[in-house]
Amino acid sequence: MKLWGGRFRKDENKLMEEFNSSFSIDKRLINVDIQTSIAHVSMLIETNIIQKNDGISIIEGLKKIKNDIYNEILKVDGDYEDVHSFLEATLIKYIGEVGKKLHTARSRNDLIATDMKLYTKTETSYLILHLKELKTVLVNVAEENKKVILPGYTHLQRAQVVTFKHHLLAYTKMLSRDIQRLENALILLNESPLGAGALAGTTHDIDRNMTSKQLGFDKPNENFLDSVSDRDYLIEITSCMSIVMMHLSRLSEELILWNCKEFDFIEIDDAYSTGSSIMPQKKNPDAAELIRGRTGIVYGSLTGLLTIMKSLPLAYNKDMQEDKKFFFDSIDTTIDCIRIMTNMVQTLKVKSENMKKSVKKGFLNATDLADYLVRKGVHFRDAHAIVGEIVIECENNDVTIQDISLERLKKFSEVIEEDVYGEIDEHKTLKKGNKKYML
Numbered sequence: 197m198k199l200w201g202g203r204f205r206k207d208e209n210k211l212m213e214e215f216n217s218s219f220s221i222d223k224r225l226i227n228v229d230i231q232t233s234i235a236h237v238s239m240l241i242e243t244n245i246i247q248k249n250d251g252i253s254i255i256e257g258l259k260k261i262k263n264d265i266y267n268e269i270l271k272v273d274g275d276y277e278d279v280h281s282f283l284e285a286t287l288i289k290y291i292g293e294v295g296k297k298l299h300t301a302r303s304r305n306d307l308i309a310t311d312m313k314l315y316t317k318t319e320t321s322y323l324i325l326h327l328k329e330l331k332t333v334l335v336n337v338a339e340e341n342k343k344v345i346l347p348g349y350t351h352l353q354r355a356q357v358v359t360f361k362h363h364l365l366a367y368t369k370m371l372s373r374d375i376q377r378l379e380n381a382l383i384l385l386n387e388s389p390l391g392a393g394a395l396a397g398t399t400h401d402i403d404r405n406m407t408s409k410q411l412g413f414d415k416p417n418e419n420f421l422d423s424v425s426d427r428d429y430l431i432e433i434t435s436c437m438s439i440v441m442m443h444l445s446r447l448s449e450e451l452i453l454w455n456c457k458e459f460d461f462i463e464i465d466d467a468y469s470t471g472s473s474i475m476p477q478k479k480n481p482d483a484a485e486l487i488r489g490r491t492g493i494v495y496g497s498l499t500g501l502l503t504i505m506k507s508l509p510l511a512y513n514k515d516m517q518e519d520k521k522f523f524f525d526s527i528d529t530t531i532d533c534i535r536i537m538t539n540m541v542q543t544l545k546v547k548s549e550n551m552k553k554s555v556k557k558g559f560l561n562a563t564d565l566a567d568y569l570v571r572k573g574v575h576f577r578d579a580h581a582i583v584g585e586i587v588i589e590c591e592n593n594d595v596t597i598q599d600i601s602l603e604r605l606k607k608f609s610e611v612i613e614e615d616v617y618g619e620i621d622e623h624k625t626l627k628k629g630n631k632k633y634m635l
Protein backbone atom coordinates (compact mmCIF):
# COMPACT_ATOMS: atom_id res chain seq x y z
CA MET A 197 0.00 0.00 0.00
CA LYS A 198 1.25 3.47 -0.91
CA LEU A 199 0.62 6.43 1.35
CA TRP A 200 0.48 8.65 -1.72
CA GLY A 201 -1.26 6.62 -4.47
CA GLY A 202 -4.16 9.03 -5.15
CA ARG A 203 -2.35 11.33 -7.51
CA PHE A 204 -0.92 8.54 -9.66
CA ARG A 205 -2.37 6.72 -12.67
CA LYS A 206 0.43 4.22 -13.16
CA ASP A 207 2.02 1.78 -10.74
CA GLU A 208 5.49 2.47 -9.54
CA ASN A 209 8.14 0.67 -11.54
CA LYS A 210 9.31 -2.43 -9.64
CA LEU A 211 12.94 -1.44 -9.78
CA MET A 212 12.03 2.07 -8.65
CA GLU A 213 10.02 0.61 -5.79
CA GLU A 214 13.05 -1.28 -4.52
CA PHE A 215 15.28 1.69 -5.19
CA ASN A 216 13.01 3.97 -3.20
CA SER A 217 12.37 1.68 -0.26
CA SER A 218 14.17 2.36 2.98
CA PHE A 219 12.24 -0.19 5.00
CA SER A 220 15.05 -2.71 5.38
CA ILE A 221 17.10 0.03 7.01
CA ASP A 222 14.58 2.19 8.86
CA LYS A 223 12.59 -0.73 10.33
CA ARG A 224 14.72 -0.38 13.42
CA LEU A 225 12.87 2.89 14.07
CA ILE A 226 9.57 1.07 14.63
CA ASN A 227 9.48 1.65 18.39
CA VAL A 228 10.25 5.36 18.12
CA ASP A 229 7.76 5.67 15.26
CA ILE A 230 5.12 4.22 17.58
CA GLN A 231 6.24 6.50 20.42
CA THR A 232 6.05 9.60 18.22
CA SER A 233 2.67 8.49 16.88
CA ILE A 234 1.22 7.98 20.35
CA ALA A 235 2.37 11.46 21.42
CA HIS A 236 0.94 12.93 18.22
CA VAL A 237 -2.44 11.22 18.59
CA SER A 238 -2.69 12.13 22.30
CA MET A 239 -2.22 15.74 21.23
CA LEU A 240 -4.84 15.39 18.46
CA ILE A 241 -7.31 14.23 21.11
CA GLU A 242 -6.49 17.08 23.51
CA THR A 243 -6.84 19.68 20.77
CA ASN A 244 -10.13 18.15 19.55
CA ILE A 245 -8.70 17.60 16.10
CA ILE A 246 -9.83 13.97 16.28
CA GLN A 247 -12.53 12.50 18.46
CA LYS A 248 -11.47 11.01 21.74
CA ASN A 249 -12.78 7.49 21.08
CA ASP A 250 -11.05 7.41 17.66
CA GLY A 251 -7.83 8.60 19.24
CA ILE A 252 -8.03 5.99 21.97
CA SER A 253 -8.58 3.20 19.42
CA ILE A 254 -5.54 4.40 17.51
CA ILE A 255 -3.37 4.55 20.62
CA GLU A 256 -4.52 1.12 21.74
CA GLY A 257 -3.86 -0.25 18.27
CA LEU A 258 -0.36 1.24 18.31
CA LYS A 259 0.34 -0.26 21.73
CA LYS A 260 -0.87 -3.64 20.57
CA ILE A 261 1.39 -3.47 17.52
CA LYS A 262 4.31 -2.68 19.82
CA ASN A 263 3.51 -5.62 22.10
CA ASP A 264 2.99 -8.00 19.22
CA ILE A 265 6.34 -7.05 17.75
CA TYR A 266 7.97 -7.50 21.15
CA ASN A 267 6.35 -10.91 21.59
CA GLU A 268 7.30 -11.86 18.02
CA ILE A 269 3.64 -12.26 17.03
CA LEU A 270 4.07 -9.54 14.39
CA LYS A 271 7.08 -9.33 12.10
CA VAL A 272 8.40 -5.95 10.96
CA ASP A 273 8.66 -7.14 7.39
CA GLY A 274 7.07 -6.94 3.99
CA ASP A 275 6.91 -4.84 0.85
CA TYR A 276 6.68 -1.40 2.38
CA GLU A 277 8.20 1.87 1.32
CA ASP A 278 9.35 2.70 4.81
CA VAL A 279 8.68 2.12 8.49
CA HIS A 280 5.92 4.76 8.51
CA SER A 281 4.04 3.03 5.69
CA PHE A 282 4.38 -0.28 7.52
CA LEU A 283 3.01 1.18 10.74
CA GLU A 284 0.04 2.94 9.14
CA ALA A 285 -0.91 -0.10 7.05
CA THR A 286 -0.58 -2.42 10.03
CA LEU A 287 -2.64 -0.09 12.20
CA ILE A 288 -5.44 -0.08 9.62
CA LYS A 289 -5.26 -3.89 9.54
CA TYR A 290 -5.48 -3.97 13.34
CA ILE A 291 -8.22 -1.39 14.01
CA GLY A 292 -9.87 -0.77 10.65
CA GLU A 293 -10.81 2.50 8.93
CA VAL A 294 -10.19 4.72 11.95
CA GLY A 295 -6.47 3.94 11.57
CA LYS A 296 -6.56 6.22 8.53
CA LYS A 297 -6.76 9.18 10.92
CA LEU A 298 -3.25 8.56 12.28
CA HIS A 299 -1.53 10.80 9.78
CA THR A 300 -3.77 13.84 10.44
CA ALA A 301 -1.74 17.05 10.81
CA ARG A 302 1.64 15.50 10.26
CA SER A 303 3.98 14.56 7.45
CA ARG A 304 6.59 11.86 7.15
CA ASN A 305 9.05 14.72 7.03
CA ASP A 306 8.49 15.94 10.58
CA LEU A 307 7.87 12.33 11.65
CA ILE A 308 11.20 10.95 10.44
CA ALA A 309 13.03 13.96 11.85
CA THR A 310 11.43 13.32 15.25
CA ASP A 311 12.00 9.56 15.13
CA MET A 312 15.65 9.99 14.26
CA LYS A 313 16.21 12.44 17.08
CA LEU A 314 14.56 10.11 19.61
CA TYR A 315 16.56 7.15 18.34
CA THR A 316 19.77 9.15 18.38
CA LYS A 317 19.16 10.31 21.94
CA THR A 318 18.73 6.77 23.25
CA GLU A 319 21.58 5.25 21.28
CA THR A 320 23.94 8.06 22.21
CA SER A 321 23.12 7.52 25.87
CA TYR A 322 24.07 3.84 25.47
CA LEU A 323 27.23 4.87 23.71
CA ILE A 324 28.12 7.13 26.63
CA LEU A 325 27.48 4.30 29.11
CA HIS A 326 29.79 1.99 27.15
CA LEU A 327 32.46 4.68 27.08
CA LYS A 328 32.16 5.07 30.85
CA GLU A 329 32.57 1.33 31.27
CA LEU A 330 35.72 1.31 29.16
CA LYS A 331 37.05 4.19 31.23
CA THR A 332 36.43 2.26 34.44
CA VAL A 333 38.21 -0.81 33.09
CA LEU A 334 41.20 1.27 32.01
CA VAL A 335 41.39 2.85 35.47
CA ASN A 336 41.19 -0.58 37.13
CA VAL A 337 43.93 -2.09 34.95
CA ALA A 338 46.04 1.03 35.54
CA GLU A 339 45.61 0.71 39.32
CA GLU A 340 46.32 -3.02 39.32
CA ASN A 341 49.61 -2.32 37.55
CA LYS A 342 50.56 0.92 39.18
CA LYS A 343 54.13 -0.17 39.96
CA VAL A 344 54.86 -1.10 36.35
CA ILE A 345 57.23 1.10 34.34
CA LEU A 346 57.95 1.07 30.63
CA PRO A 347 59.67 3.24 28.04
CA GLY A 348 57.63 6.19 26.86
CA TYR A 349 58.07 6.91 23.17
CA THR A 350 58.22 9.89 20.87
CA HIS A 351 58.65 9.23 17.13
CA LEU A 352 58.30 5.59 18.23
CA GLN A 353 61.83 5.91 19.63
CA ARG A 354 62.47 5.29 23.30
CA ALA A 355 62.29 8.64 25.03
CA GLN A 356 61.81 8.68 28.80
CA VAL A 357 60.53 6.31 31.43
CA VAL A 358 56.80 6.47 32.17
CA THR A 359 54.45 4.41 34.29
CA PHE A 360 52.05 1.98 32.66
CA LYS A 361 49.34 3.57 34.77
CA HIS A 362 50.03 7.03 33.36
CA HIS A 363 50.05 5.64 29.84
CA LEU A 364 46.62 4.00 30.25
CA LEU A 365 45.20 7.05 31.99
CA ALA A 366 46.06 9.13 28.92
CA TYR A 367 43.28 7.18 27.19
CA THR A 368 40.83 7.87 30.01
CA LYS A 369 41.44 11.59 29.45
CA MET A 370 40.56 11.15 25.78
CA LEU A 371 37.45 9.18 26.68
CA SER A 372 36.34 11.85 29.16
CA ARG A 373 36.47 14.44 26.39
CA ASP A 374 34.60 12.06 24.09
CA ILE A 375 31.84 11.71 26.67
CA GLN A 376 31.59 15.45 27.15
CA ARG A 377 31.42 16.06 23.40
CA LEU A 378 28.55 13.59 23.08
CA GLU A 379 26.74 15.10 26.05
CA ASN A 380 27.05 18.55 24.49
CA ALA A 381 25.66 17.22 21.21
CA LEU A 382 22.68 15.79 23.10
CA ILE A 383 21.91 19.20 24.58
CA LEU A 384 22.00 20.82 21.16
CA LEU A 385 19.68 18.37 19.43
CA ASN A 386 16.94 18.59 22.02
CA GLU A 387 14.33 20.59 20.07
CA SER A 388 11.29 18.80 18.69
CA PRO A 389 10.64 18.87 14.91
CA LEU A 390 7.14 17.38 15.31
CA GLY A 391 4.37 19.66 14.07
CA ALA A 392 6.47 21.25 11.34
CA GLY A 393 4.49 19.14 8.88
CA ALA A 394 6.01 18.70 5.45
CA LEU A 395 7.78 22.07 5.74
CA ALA A 396 5.16 24.72 6.49
CA GLY A 397 3.26 23.63 9.59
CA THR A 398 -0.43 22.79 9.38
CA THR A 399 -3.77 24.58 9.27
CA HIS A 400 -4.89 22.44 12.21
CA ASP A 401 -4.52 24.09 15.57
CA ILE A 402 -2.05 21.58 16.98
CA ASP A 403 -0.13 21.92 20.25
CA ARG A 404 3.58 21.49 19.57
CA ASN A 405 4.52 22.14 23.19
CA MET A 406 2.49 19.16 24.25
CA THR A 407 4.15 16.66 21.88
CA SER A 408 7.56 18.15 22.56
CA LYS A 409 7.10 17.67 26.30
CA GLN A 410 5.63 14.20 25.99
CA LEU A 411 8.57 13.05 23.88
CA GLY A 412 11.13 14.49 26.30
CA PHE A 413 12.39 17.41 24.20
CA ASP A 414 13.21 20.81 25.74
CA LYS A 415 10.91 22.71 23.38
CA PRO A 416 9.67 22.67 19.77
CA ASN A 417 12.03 23.94 17.07
CA GLU A 418 10.17 27.10 16.10
CA ASN A 419 11.37 27.10 12.49
CA PHE A 420 9.45 24.63 10.32
CA LEU A 421 11.94 24.48 7.46
CA ASP A 422 14.84 23.86 9.80
CA SER A 423 12.83 21.29 11.76
CA VAL A 424 12.40 19.00 8.77
CA SER A 425 15.78 19.51 7.18
CA ASP A 426 18.15 19.64 10.14
CA ARG A 427 20.54 16.69 10.18
CA ASP A 428 23.32 18.57 11.98
CA TYR A 429 23.00 16.37 15.04
CA LEU A 430 23.70 13.22 13.00
CA ILE A 431 26.78 14.82 11.55
CA GLU A 432 27.88 16.12 14.93
CA ILE A 433 27.45 12.80 16.71
CA THR A 434 29.13 10.91 13.86
CA SER A 435 31.95 13.41 14.14
CA CYS A 436 32.15 12.72 17.90
CA MET A 437 32.13 8.99 17.10
CA SER A 438 34.92 9.49 14.57
CA ILE A 439 37.03 10.98 17.35
CA VAL A 440 36.09 8.08 19.66
CA MET A 441 37.15 5.65 16.93
CA MET A 442 40.39 7.54 16.36
CA HIS A 443 41.15 7.08 20.08
CA LEU A 444 40.22 3.40 20.02
CA SER A 445 42.31 2.95 16.90
CA ARG A 446 45.35 4.53 18.53
CA LEU A 447 44.94 2.27 21.56
CA SER A 448 44.51 -0.72 19.22
CA GLU A 449 47.70 0.19 17.43
CA GLU A 450 49.57 0.30 20.74
CA LEU A 451 48.12 -3.03 21.84
CA ILE A 452 49.14 -4.58 18.51
CA LEU A 453 52.67 -3.24 18.88
CA TRP A 454 52.99 -4.20 22.55
CA ASN A 455 51.64 -7.67 21.76
CA CYS A 456 54.21 -8.46 19.06
CA LYS A 457 57.38 -10.31 20.01
CA GLU A 458 59.55 -7.30 19.20
CA PHE A 459 57.97 -5.44 22.14
CA ASP A 460 56.49 -8.33 24.12
CA PHE A 461 55.00 -5.98 26.72
CA ILE A 462 51.55 -7.59 26.87
CA GLU A 463 49.67 -10.63 25.75
CA ILE A 464 46.21 -10.20 24.28
CA ASP A 465 43.91 -12.94 25.58
CA ASP A 466 43.19 -15.95 23.35
CA ALA A 467 39.52 -14.97 23.40
CA TYR A 468 40.28 -11.83 21.38
CA SER A 469 42.82 -13.32 19.00
CA THR A 470 42.60 -15.71 16.10
CA GLY A 471 44.98 -18.12 14.39
CA SER A 472 46.35 -18.73 10.93
CA SER A 473 45.01 -21.40 8.60
CA ILE A 474 48.55 -22.31 7.55
CA MET A 475 50.99 -21.24 10.25
CA PRO A 476 50.22 -23.31 13.34
CA GLN A 477 52.17 -21.09 15.72
CA LYS A 478 50.29 -17.88 14.94
CA LYS A 479 48.09 -15.93 17.31
CA ASN A 480 46.99 -12.71 15.70
CA PRO A 481 45.55 -9.62 17.44
CA ASP A 482 42.46 -9.55 15.22
CA ALA A 483 40.15 -7.73 17.63
CA ALA A 484 42.51 -4.76 17.82
CA GLU A 485 43.12 -4.84 14.06
CA LEU A 486 39.39 -4.88 13.36
CA ILE A 487 38.81 -1.89 15.61
CA ARG A 488 41.58 -0.05 13.75
CA GLY A 489 40.02 -1.09 10.43
CA ARG A 490 36.43 -0.26 11.36
CA THR A 491 37.47 3.26 12.21
CA GLY A 492 37.29 3.67 8.43
CA ILE A 493 33.58 2.83 8.45
CA VAL A 494 32.83 5.67 10.84
CA TYR A 495 35.07 8.19 9.05
CA GLY A 496 33.43 7.13 5.78
CA SER A 497 29.98 7.69 7.28
CA LEU A 498 30.92 11.17 8.43
CA THR A 499 32.10 12.06 4.94
CA GLY A 500 28.95 10.47 3.51
CA LEU A 501 26.63 12.49 5.75
CA LEU A 502 28.42 15.75 5.08
CA THR A 503 28.31 15.08 1.37
CA ILE A 504 24.60 14.20 1.35
CA MET A 505 23.73 17.47 3.06
CA LYS A 506 26.12 19.86 1.40
CA SER A 507 24.00 21.24 -1.40
CA LEU A 508 20.44 20.45 -0.43
CA PRO A 509 18.03 23.29 -0.84
CA LEU A 510 15.49 23.77 1.96
CA ALA A 511 13.52 21.89 3.06
CA TYR A 512 13.17 18.07 2.86
CA ASN A 513 14.81 16.21 -0.02
CA LYS A 514 14.86 12.45 -0.52
CA ASP A 515 18.65 12.47 -0.40
CA MET A 516 18.22 12.68 3.33
CA GLN A 517 16.81 9.17 3.49
CA GLU A 518 20.39 7.98 2.98
CA ASP A 519 21.47 9.47 6.31
CA LYS A 520 20.18 6.40 8.14
CA LYS A 521 22.52 3.80 6.72
CA PHE A 522 25.53 5.94 7.52
CA PHE A 523 24.39 6.81 11.01
CA PHE A 524 23.25 3.31 11.96
CA ASP A 525 26.50 1.79 10.66
CA SER A 526 28.50 4.28 12.67
CA ILE A 527 26.71 3.88 15.94
CA ASP A 528 26.62 0.06 15.69
CA THR A 529 30.29 -0.05 14.79
CA THR A 530 31.35 2.36 17.52
CA ILE A 531 29.42 0.57 20.26
CA ASP A 532 30.72 -2.86 19.12
CA CYS A 533 34.28 -1.58 19.07
CA ILE A 534 34.03 -0.03 22.55
CA ARG A 535 32.65 -3.27 23.95
CA ILE A 536 35.36 -5.41 22.38
CA MET A 537 38.04 -2.98 23.50
CA THR A 538 36.67 -3.06 27.07
CA ASN A 539 36.88 -6.86 27.16
CA MET A 540 40.30 -6.92 25.56
CA VAL A 541 41.77 -4.44 28.06
CA GLN A 542 40.15 -6.26 30.96
CA THR A 543 41.78 -9.56 29.98
CA LEU A 544 45.23 -8.27 28.99
CA LYS A 545 48.25 -9.98 30.47
CA VAL A 546 50.75 -7.30 31.42
CA LYS A 547 54.35 -8.49 31.07
CA SER A 548 55.80 -6.09 33.60
CA GLU A 549 59.29 -7.69 33.70
CA ASN A 550 59.73 -7.19 29.96
CA MET A 551 58.60 -3.58 30.20
CA LYS A 552 61.00 -2.98 33.05
CA LYS A 553 63.87 -4.60 31.14
CA SER A 554 63.37 -2.35 28.14
CA VAL A 555 63.59 0.71 30.30
CA LYS A 556 67.29 -0.06 30.65
CA LYS A 557 67.90 0.30 26.93
CA GLY A 558 67.65 3.48 24.91
CA PHE A 559 69.09 6.04 27.38
CA LEU A 560 65.71 6.93 28.85
CA ASN A 561 67.51 8.73 31.68
CA ALA A 562 69.58 11.04 29.44
CA THR A 563 67.26 14.00 30.10
CA ASP A 564 67.38 13.28 33.84
CA LEU A 565 71.19 13.41 33.68
CA ALA A 566 70.99 16.79 31.93
CA ASP A 567 68.60 17.98 34.68
CA TYR A 568 71.13 16.75 37.27
CA LEU A 569 73.89 18.80 35.61
CA VAL A 570 71.63 21.87 35.65
CA ARG A 571 71.11 21.42 39.39
CA LYS A 572 74.92 21.37 39.69
CA GLY A 573 75.11 24.77 37.97
CA VAL A 574 75.59 23.86 34.27
CA HIS A 575 73.46 25.81 31.76
CA PHE A 576 70.85 23.53 30.23
CA ARG A 577 72.10 23.85 26.62
CA ASP A 578 75.62 22.92 27.72
CA ALA A 579 74.26 20.07 29.85
CA HIS A 580 72.38 18.79 26.77
CA ALA A 581 75.62 18.75 24.76
CA ILE A 582 77.58 17.02 27.54
CA VAL A 583 75.00 14.23 27.88
CA GLY A 584 74.99 13.87 24.09
CA GLU A 585 78.70 13.11 24.25
CA ILE A 586 78.16 10.61 27.06
CA VAL A 587 75.50 8.85 25.00
CA ILE A 588 77.90 8.48 22.05
CA GLU A 589 80.49 7.01 24.42
CA CYS A 590 77.90 4.54 25.75
CA GLU A 591 76.82 3.55 22.25
CA ASN A 592 80.40 2.97 21.18
CA ASN A 593 80.93 0.66 24.12
CA ASP A 594 77.47 -0.85 24.19
CA VAL A 595 76.80 0.13 27.79
CA THR A 596 74.20 2.18 29.67
CA ILE A 597 74.92 5.52 31.35
CA GLN A 598 74.76 3.85 34.78
CA ASP A 599 77.49 1.39 33.71
CA ILE A 600 80.06 4.17 33.28
CA SER A 601 82.38 4.74 36.24
CA LEU A 602 82.37 8.06 38.06
CA GLU A 603 85.95 8.62 36.97
CA ARG A 604 84.99 8.38 33.28
CA LEU A 605 81.87 10.46 33.75
CA LYS A 606 83.96 13.21 35.33
CA LYS A 607 85.93 13.46 32.06
CA PHE A 608 82.73 14.81 30.50
CA SER A 609 81.90 17.16 33.36
CA GLU A 610 83.76 17.89 36.57
CA VAL A 611 80.53 18.63 38.46
CA ILE A 612 79.36 15.00 38.31
CA GLU A 613 79.58 13.30 41.72
CA GLU A 614 78.79 9.89 43.23
CA ASP A 615 75.14 11.01 43.81
CA VAL A 616 74.59 10.94 40.02
CA TYR A 617 73.71 7.22 40.04
CA GLY A 618 70.79 7.79 42.40
CA GLU A 619 69.62 10.73 40.31
CA ILE A 620 69.43 8.76 37.07
CA ASP A 621 67.91 5.57 38.40
CA GLU A 622 64.62 5.11 36.51
CA HIS A 623 62.67 4.16 39.63
CA LYS A 624 64.01 7.03 41.68
CA THR A 625 63.57 9.69 39.00
CA LEU A 626 59.87 8.92 38.93
CA LYS A 627 59.62 10.28 42.47
CA LYS A 628 61.29 13.58 41.55
CA GLY A 629 59.77 16.87 40.51
CA ASN A 630 56.45 16.75 38.77
CA LYS A 631 57.11 13.20 37.56
CA LYS A 632 55.30 12.25 40.79
CA TYR A 633 52.04 12.76 38.86
CA MET A 634 52.79 9.59 36.94
CA LEU A 635 52.71 7.43 40.09
Ligand code: ARG
Pocket residue numbers: 218222278304305308512514516517518
Ligand atom coordinates in the same frame (compact mmCIF):
# COMPACT_ATOMS: atom_id res chain seq x y z
N1 ARG B 1 11.79 7.47 4.36
C1 ARG B 1 11.90 8.88 4.40
C2 ARG B 1 13.24 9.31 4.99
O1 ARG B 1 13.80 8.55 5.67
C3 ARG B 1 10.82 9.50 5.22
C4 ARG B 1 10.39 10.83 4.74
C5 ARG B 1 9.77 10.70 3.40
N2 ARG B 1 9.19 11.91 2.98
C6 ARG B 1 8.78 12.12 1.72
N3 ARG B 1 8.25 13.24 1.48
N4 ARG B 1 8.97 11.26 0.79
O2 ARG B 1 13.73 10.38 4.74
